[in-house]
Amino acid sequence: MQKNAPSSDWALTDKDMIKTQRLLKVPQEVKLRNQLRHESRLLVEHKKVLPPADFDRLEELAMEVLQRLGMDEEYLDFTIVLCGNEIWREVIAATPFDRRLLLLPQCLKNSQNCQAEMDSLGLICAGCKGCQIDSVLTKAEALGYTTLVAEGTTVAVGLVAEGAIDAVIGVSCMPVLQRSFGPVSRAAVPVMGLPLLYNGCENTNVDYGWLFEEMYQLRQNPEVQPLSVSLLKDQVQDYFTEFTLQDFFHAYNETEKLAKRMLVMGGQRIRPLLTVLAYRSYSNDPRDEVQAALAIIIECFHKASLIHDDIEDDDDYRYEQETLHKTHGIPVAINVGDYLIGKGYQLLANLPVEAKMLAESLRVVSNSHLSLATGQGADLLLDGRFVSVSVDQLLQIFTQKTGEAVKVALLLGAINGGAGADELKTLSTFADWFGIAYQIRDDLNEFRENQQPEHVHHFPFLLALLREKFEENGEADQLSGLSGMDAVALHQLIREEQVDLHADAFLKLYVDKCYRELDQLQNLKLKLSLYGVMGKIF
Structure with a gap:
């Protein structure tokens, strides 16, 4: 798109x-x-x-x-x-x-x-x-x-x-x-x-x-010199090696060893990359030790959420490896996730930055933690009722989960780089729209790439659109039959009703909203970097 x-x-x-x-x-x-x-x-x-x-x-x-x-x-x-x-x-x-x-x-x-x-x-x-x-x-x-x-x-x-x-x-x-x-x-x-x-x-x-x-032509101007997203991505990856993490995790006990292992394991490191991009874009004098700590803090919170998500969803594999609760049991996995949350807050509290930046960082991270838990709770409380949830309810969940994860990553970097209130507000709104667009795109990909779906929760947004369509058309008989259909039948019905094309329109709407927010950014370096991220994802 x-x-x-x-x-x-x-x-x-x-x-x-x-x-x-x-x-x-x-x-x-x-x-x-x-x-x-x-x-x-x-x-x-x-x-x-x-x-x-x-x-x-x-x-x-x-x-x-x-x-x-x-x-x-x-x-x-x-x-x-x-x-x-x-x-x-x-x-x-x-x-x-x-x-x-x-x-x-x-x-x-x-x-x-x-x-x-x-x-x-x-x-x-x-x-x-x-x-x-x-x-x-x-x-x-x-x-x-x-x-x-x-x-x-x-x-x-x-x-x-x-x-x-x-x-x-x-x-x-x-x-x-x-x-x-x-x-x-x-x-x-x-x-x-x-x-x-x-x-x-x-x-x-x-x-x-x-x-x-x-x-x-050559004129030095740090304010507009573009950042290399690819080079920064490689740098961020280097923060999550066994050797680099020794400075943050001394692995004195088994819990810490498992937490460190979870940080080393796979992933694209998108969230720490966004944090580093924002930090380097706004900081006039970026410091390597602050940049590394910010990246690891965000990844601690992210990996903790994945450990807990895997338990809640009863998933067997993550990054093509058995999940922690499958290898070590649910109690151990819960504890390691809790340890990573605590470690993230500990690293944040010891960040060598101005007190004002530190206070604002703690406020943003704690608020984000609550929002993510609220969104995850709403998702869990659906309890499989995917055919009865409304479009607005799902968009709210997308904002609280995916959008919030992007938001805290961008804001943490921007705050410690010295971004002003207007820039933080724009980044916050961008993250909301981005989270919605990202989840809609994922639902569409799951729907179109999996011709024989096993679970309806793989494309909940399309089901919500289908439900909304029947409601608007007054087709109560169709609506009442949705809950009894299996995943394959629902998949076929969505295709027949061309609901995926309706989802495409929603995707375009929210991708356009993302770009409109980016156009409000005054920081050209971050604007161009996020344009590049958007282009690759959408």
Whole structure:
């Protein structure tokens, strides 16, 4: 599910281009290109537009640029690309050269005498001087750029996902820039696009003066320099090794050993990653010892909840291993979960931060603990009555459970990074919407991937929508028969009534709510990081 807004701004969507039916035309005169670039920069600076910007906003800016210069719409799409570039300019300028990728198209080569070879990644320049590619690559690599001569953005997005780069300067024809919008926007990477002077697949050309100007821009600005989510994810994973946890768990007794083992066991570490992202985004002077402690605190609470959830749901496996209550019994598992909760509060109480931050952290964590328990209690008290619960009841449970887990992770990091009240409020609302969207997505995935379901509680939101549909249509006979159906029959009925399509609409609604809240954030680093998280999940 993709929101219109998270544009990387160097490309246009197929939907938008079909709608507008415009020519993807680039001015051939250097003076005209520079005039449009200059006016685009002035306008974006004047309006203080922050990334990311959606297509409608870019189009609005581009139209104003053309009106200021007294031009018609012949170069509207070119100007949209320019406005997108200007919106990302400060972010890219703040990105170190060795965290950038320069992406060139193969069609810049001299097709008559090119001696380059091709591999799975793209063109390997032979340095024959038959075209400008070697000169551009030499300059870029001397600065520290990662370079790639290939068509499309698949490899570029892969490098971002691996944490190798944080920003892209890409050269391509306008049609390819258009088609690249989807994969680039989903990765939420700052991108500056330079259109080729004319379309075609051989011996094309680019404004090299413009390209070199953009390549060399570098201005230190910690407030907008992007965070590498992938690199931070690796760092967070390192906090949960046997060796690293020795500083926090001395394993003097069997209970502590089991608690430590539970922290080491599996998981994507999403919650501690969110905590670290928020902390590093807001802190002017992040400290490694605070960052590590925050990550471990959040994971202590999370693993405690999983141990207790496994008991309550009578689950046999977690992370493809037997659950703790299966290997050591329910009393031991309950006690280890309680120990992890206590350990989390102990680490939090000893966090080396200002007293005001510590007090606010304790307030947020304790409130979250109560909310999570309330949501879990409501879920348990349903006692299998999934076909009788209302949509509103489920949304409340989703907010109290999944949303609250995301909320406490973000707020704990943000508070200790020094975030203001308005930012904390926005993050809190974002987490509520995120929790709902995440659970709806999970229900849809469970429904669509499991054609022979064994338990109706795997997709409760769809059952609530089915119940609501029958109620609204006055089909009491259908409603009364739901509780007697088995999981397979309910699965078939949901498909026949197209309830999953209704759930898709709910998912889009709450994903859009998430993005609207993110757009309210003033902290650009966290906004872009969370855009990236949203793109990967939804």
